[in-house]
Amino acid sequence: MMKFNLAEYLEELRPLINVDCGTYTLEGIECVASQFEQKFQAMTGWYVKRVDCAKAGVGLEIRNKPDTEQIDIMLVGHLDTVFAKGTAAQRPMSYDNEKAYGPGVADMKSGLLNIVYALRHLEPDLIDKCSICVCMNPDEEVGSADSVAWLQSVAKHAKHALVVEAARADGGLVKARKGRACYQLNFHGVAAHAGNEPQNGRSAITELAHWIVAINGMTNFDSGTTLNVGVVSGGTNSNTVAEYADAAVEVRFWSNEEYQQVDAALKRMQANPFIDGVSVALEREVYKPAMMPSERTESLMKLVETLAQELEIDIKWHSAGGGSDANHMAILGIPTIDGLGAIGGHFHSDKEYLLLESIEPRIRLLMRILQQLAA
Numbered sequence: 001m002m003k004f005n006l007a008e009y010l011e012e013l014r015p016l017i018n019v020d021c022g023t024y025t026l027e028g029i030e031c032v033a034s035q036f037e038q039k040f041q042a043m044t045g046w047y048v049k050r051v052d053c054a055k056a057g058v059g060l061e062i063r064n065k066p067d068t069e070q071i072d073i074m075l076v077g078h079l080d081t082v083f084a085k086g087t088a089a090q091r092p093m094s095y096d097n098e099k100a101y102g103p104g105v106a107d108m109k110s111g112l113l114n115i116v117y118a119l120r121h122l123e124p125d126l127i128d129k130c131s132i133c134v135c136m137n138p139d140e141e142v143g144s145a146d147s148v149a150w151l152q153s154v155a156k157h158a159k160h161a162l163v164v165e166a167a168r169a170d171g172g173l174v175k176a177r178k179g180r181a182c183y184q185l186n187f188h189g190v191a192a193h194a195g196n197e198p199q200n201g202r203s204a205i206t207e208l209a210h211w212i213v214a215i216n217g218m219t220n221f222d223s224g225t226t227l228n229v230g231v232v233s234g235g236t237n238s239n240t241v242a243e244y245a246d247a248a249v250e251v252r253f254w255s256n257e258e259y260q261q262v263d264a265a266l267k268r269m270q271a272n273p274f275i276d277g278v279s280v281a282l283e284r285e286v287y288k289p290a291m292m293p294s295e296r297t298e299s300l301m302k303l304v305e306t307l308a309q310e311l312e313i314d315i316k317w318h319s320a321g322g323g324s325d326a327n328h329m330a331i332l333g334i335p336t337i338d339g340l341g342a343i344g345g346h347f348h349s350d351k352e353y354l355l356l357e358s359i360e361p362r363i364r365l366l367m368r369i370l371q372q373l374a375a
């Protein structure tokens with residue numbers, strides 16, 4: 001059984017918080033990764049593989065049965081935060097009677113540490129019965145572009161995926177997350193003098209204006225597919241027909257099918273511009289599919305509910321507008337649950353906190369889930 005000592009936990013958490021490790025801050029990512037590498041190397045029966053995540057730095061793949069193809073349980077968390085260099089020195093980890101504070105304290109250094117605690121304290125025979133893989137990636141906060149292929153190549157072999165992001169402020173877990181796609185649009189027309197020969201110009205700005213109206217028309221507030229033209233620019237001068245314009249567009253959605261229709265519509269518009277003589281470049285820069293609970297996810301949710309009741313933890317299920325790595329697992333059809341960390345709030349802000357009294361119960365819940373899935 002686990003004897004939990006909060007003061008010890010917080011002292012182990014502190015060096016994970018007091019280092020700047022925003023995405024692409026490679027020294028900080030390396031510092032956090034090597035702390036976890038050492039923790040697992042100090043536990044018997046775990047093998048740590050470093051994974052090269054290109055410009056995002058290093059990821060960790062930690063397994064108890066590295067030669068088995070099948071993975072019974074995949075645990076997922078990220079090493080990066082959203083905070084700029086200097087934040088750790090400005091407001092290092094602190095705590096009072098209720099909460100701990102500091103950059104990434106809830107999102108999600110404590111989640112990663114909870115994975116360590118759970119695996120440290122599970123019975124060795126039980127761990128030996130199943131194949132577990134922990135993946136810690138360095139770029140979740142920007143959409144995991146440099147780690148998604150690796151994460152999905154692992155997830156393909158996994159029976160269950162548990163993402164240990166923090167639980168919501170009311171203790172709720174996450175069963176559904178919206179998908180998100182971002183596009184960069186570039187419009188090239190033909191410049192002309194607005195006084196002498198405007199008829200020979202092809203305005204990139206006018207083409208862009210048609211796109212804005214068409215894109216707004218694709219929003220469906222009822223189903224939750226929403227499009228936002230968030231940034232536009234173009235033109236040089238009021239006396240010149242604009243040769244160039246561009247725009248940044250974001251799409252959010254619950255339905256992956258509806259998103260596919262939006263994507264197809266944008267491509268059709270690209271192939272058939274509104275104005276003859278204007279060409280359009282369309283580049284998708286970010287893509288995260290929506291995560292909606294499948295039947296198999298629903299039975300995993302039932303199991304989690306039952307185990308939480310046994311521990312007298314009140315579980316609610318939330319649908320979150322923002323995405324996480326859980327979206328990348330769920331799209332492969334893997335039963336996926338997110339929010340299995342301790343309770344926290346005000347993520348991505350200087351008010352971010354971790355609720356101290358929730359740490360031990362959530363580690364116990366994670367351990368119970370692992371025991372049941374291993375059995």
Ligand SMILES: [Zn+2]
Nearest residue numbers: 078107108165
């Ligand atoms: Zn996070």
